[in-house]
Amino acid sequence: MDDVLATSVQGFTLNNKTESPRRHFGKSSNLVLMRTAVDIKKEVMGDQPMQVVDRRPEFWTVYPWQRQILRLDQQRPLRFPPDDLLWSLIDLYFVHVHPYLPLLHRPTFITALSDHLHIQDYGFGSVVLCVCAIASQFSKDPRNYVEGVNTENSLGWTWYQQVSQVQAVDVEPPTLYQLQHCCLSALYLKGTSMFHSTWGVIGLGIRFAQEMGVHRKQKGQARTVQTELWRRAFWVLLGFDVLVSINFGRPRATTDDDFDLEPPIECDDDYWENEDPSRAFIQPSGVPSTMSFFICYSKLLEIAGLGHRMLFSARKLQIWKKVVPSGPHWDHKVVTELNSALNQWMSCIPEHLKWDPNREDGLFHRQSCILYCFYYWTQIQIHKQFIPRSNETSMLKFPSLAICANAGRSVVRILEVIERIDFEILPNFTSPVYVAAIVLLMSIWRNKYSIVPQDTSKDMDDVRHSLKATARYEKK
Numbered sequence: 001m002d003d004v005l006a007t008s009v010q011g012f013t014l015n016n017k018t019e020s021p022r023r024h025f026g027k028s029s030n031l032v033l034m035r036t037a038v039d040i041k042k043e044v045m046g047d048q049p050m051q052v053v054d055r056r057p058e059f060w061t062v063y064p065w066q067r068q069i070l071r072l073d074q075q076r077p078l079r080f081p082p083d084d085l086l087w088s089l090i091d092l093y094f095v096h097v098h099p100y101l102p103l104l105h106r107p108t109f110i111t112a113l114s115d116h117l118h119i120q121d122y123g124f125g126s127v128v129l130c131v132c133a134i135a136s137q138f139s140k141d142p143r144n145y146v147e148g149v150n151t152e153n154s155l156g157w158t159w160y161q162q163v164s165q166v167q168a169v170d171v172e173p174p175t176l177y178q179l180q181h182c183c184l185s186a187l188y189l190k191g192t193s194m195f196h197s198t199w200g201v202i203g204l205g206i207r208f209a210q211e212m213g214v215h216r217k218q219k220g221q222a223r224t225v226q227t228e229l230w231r232r233a234f235w236v237l238l239g240f241d242v243l244v245s246i247n248f249g250r251p252r253a254t255t256d257d258d259f260d261l262e263p264p265i266e267c268d269d270d271y272w273e274n275e276d277p278s279r280a281f282i283q284p285s286g287v288p289s290t291m292s293f294f295i296c297y298s299k300l301l302e303i304a305g306l307g308h309r310m311l312f313s314a315r316k317l318q319i320w321k322k323v324v325p326s327g328p329h330w331d332h333k334v335v336t337e338l339n340s341a342l343n344q345w346m347s348c349i350p351e352h353l354k355w356d357p358n359r360e361d362g363l364f365h366r367q368s369c370i371l372y373c374f375y376y377w378t379q380i381q382i383h384k385q386f387i388p389r390s391n392e393t394s395m396l397k398f399p400s401l402a403i404c405a406n407a408g409r410s411v412v413r414i415l416e417v418i419e420r421i422d423f424e425i426l427p428n429f430t431s432p433v434y435v436a437a438i439v440l441l442m443s444i445w446r447n448k449y450s451i452v453p454q455d456t457s458k459d460m461d462d463v464r465h466s467l468k469a470t471a472r473y474e475k476k
Contacts, residue, residue: 025248026250026312028246028312029249030434030438032249036389037438040442040446041441044445044446044448044449062193062194063193065154078125078163079162080128081143081144085143085144086128088141089136089139089144090110090113090131093132093135095138096135096424097134097187097426099363100294100367100370100426101183101294101428102291103233104180105225105228105229105232107270107273108225121177123175126177127180127184130160130163130181131184133188134188135156137191144158160185160188164185173211173212174209174212176229176233178208179212179234182202182204182208183236183240185198186201186205186244189201190427190428198244202244205237206234206253207253209233209237214230214234215254215260217260217262225272228265231265232264235264241253241305242302242304242308243301243428245305246304246305247431252308255305255309256305263295263299264291264295266283266289266292267281267289271283271284290363292350293364293368296348297370297374303345304377304382311382312385335383338382342378355372366423369417369423369425370425370429372410373414373432376411376436377431377432380432383400383403404439405443407436407439408462409440409459411432411436412462415465415469419469427473430470430473433470433473434466436462437462437463441463443456443459
């Protein structure tokens with residue numbers, strides 16, 4: 001049945017005025033979830049003719065300034081923003097991006113930039129331009145637009161297009177800058193109409209890391225700024241790999257079986273270096289670490305990634321029968337294990353990141369918003385496959401639709417807090433809002449013909465709220 005559903009997505013009418021190669025979207029993809037929602041609507045409201053929806057060109061068109069990057073085949077002298085804009089963008093990046101995706105080490109980065117390493121080293125220069133491109137989304141400076149194009153869709157392309165091609169074929173081994181370049185490219189492209197390119201960039205970055213052995217624990221290796229930066233880059237890529245694979249419904253580039261690298265150290269950038277080597281990489285006692293968020297977030301995505309592999313793998317029984325005994329209730333056992341893992345994860349959240357909607361605004365509060373949004377998103381990912389479709393009964397003892405709907409409502413409650421504190425989140429973190437709207441619509445449509453219909457007006461308000469928020473994020 002699931003395979004039939006995945007195939008039926010091909011019949012989902014989306015008018016495209018330009019031909020492009022067909023891309024694969026598997027059973028865990030958002031497109032299949034939308035197909036399920038449409039099926040439920042059809043069941044409730046009848047088999048009405050499907051409305052043909054035109055692709056909105058601003059999100060599907062490859063723009064002229066983007067096509068230029070496809071023809072770049074050699075390293076050219078890099079053109080950086082003027083100094084005042086450059087430093088403004090660097091500050092914006094470390095305020096709006098770094099606390100949530102700690103890829104870089106701010107003191108080292110600032111020192112290298114002050115020493116003009118970006119002029120001397122093409123690799124570091126590429127990283128700097130990617131940072132500028134991402135930070136442009138948070139800047140009001142018109143110099144970040146493509147020349148002659150006054151649209152927010154072009155923000156940052158002036159900087160990114162110079163370094164858009166990651167060198168995949170090289171006689172030299174991959175460098176840390178190349179790995180960071182892959183991470184930053186994926187993050188920037190996620191917010192553009194070329195979001196599909198993130199799939200290949202992330203895979204390439206993981207291959208770079210594996211080529212250098214970054215994915216393996218190195219016994220006896222001293223912790224240095226460089227080794228920790230490699231570790232950070234790998235874990236950022238792992239998170240991207242899980243998110244993009246689930247959203248596209250495709251296999252991951254790597255899984256938990258393939259690496260044993262420890263998570264990044266729970267120590268803030270300012271405490272990495274010390275004149276006394278024995279005091280380096282030690283977070284002061286009683287000072288909560290901003291890195292706690294990323295470590296919790298990474299562990300949460302590990303659970304989501306495990307669920308994706310166990311529930312959507314083409315050969316799931318063969319892979320997991322040693323972990324969870326196979327049988328007629330195999331799916332139920334898997335979901336029980338995943339729910340248990342989520343409960344254990346929740347119990348380990350440090351005090352400064354625990355959810356409190358009335359907490360005073362600050363970095364930890366904002367990190368908590370994202371963390372709990374993805375907790376509820378993970379709940380939806382675990383249960384969405386078991387939402388009964390047309391003429392089906394639930395495949396599990398769990399009320400999967402109710403669980404998903406409750407998770408969707410919780411995401412909207414967090415969204416209200418995010419809006420109240422005027423928190424601009426990265427495009428990479430917007431998926432829970434979109435998914436929440438879909439599962440709430442499914443719940444509303446199913447309720448219309450239930451034996452005892454409930455008042456769904458509040459859920460409909462939540463759907464409208466989510467869609468308005470998604471429309472705002474589209475501008476970025």
